[in-house]
Amino acid sequence: MGYNVNVDVDKCIGCGECVDVCPVEVYEIKDGKSEAVSPEECLGCESCVEVCEVSAIAIEEN
Template sequence: MMVEIKIDLEKCTGCGTCIDVCPVGVFELREGKSAAVNINECLVCRSCEAQCPENAIEVIE
């Protein structure tokens, strides 16, 4: 399944919520911002998208 994760770096505050809620470890912080580094592991559960307090993440199937 092809999935794209868009992170709006202008909105991202680097709070780490996406890291905490992702069950498979897709995200890590790089230079104080979220980065989807293990995108092939994404389950498309959309937890990151739903829980991001800044609405900075969009999961596209």
């Protein structure tokens, strides 16, 4: 089972909290915004969703 990782770049403020909290390094900050560079590694723990102050991240099961 995999997960779709979606970052709404219009909402993202580039704080990097998702980068810091993700246990499998799904995210990187690129051009001042978070980007899911390794979405296939996502465990579906939703730590990134919980820590995102602006609700810019959504995780869905494939």
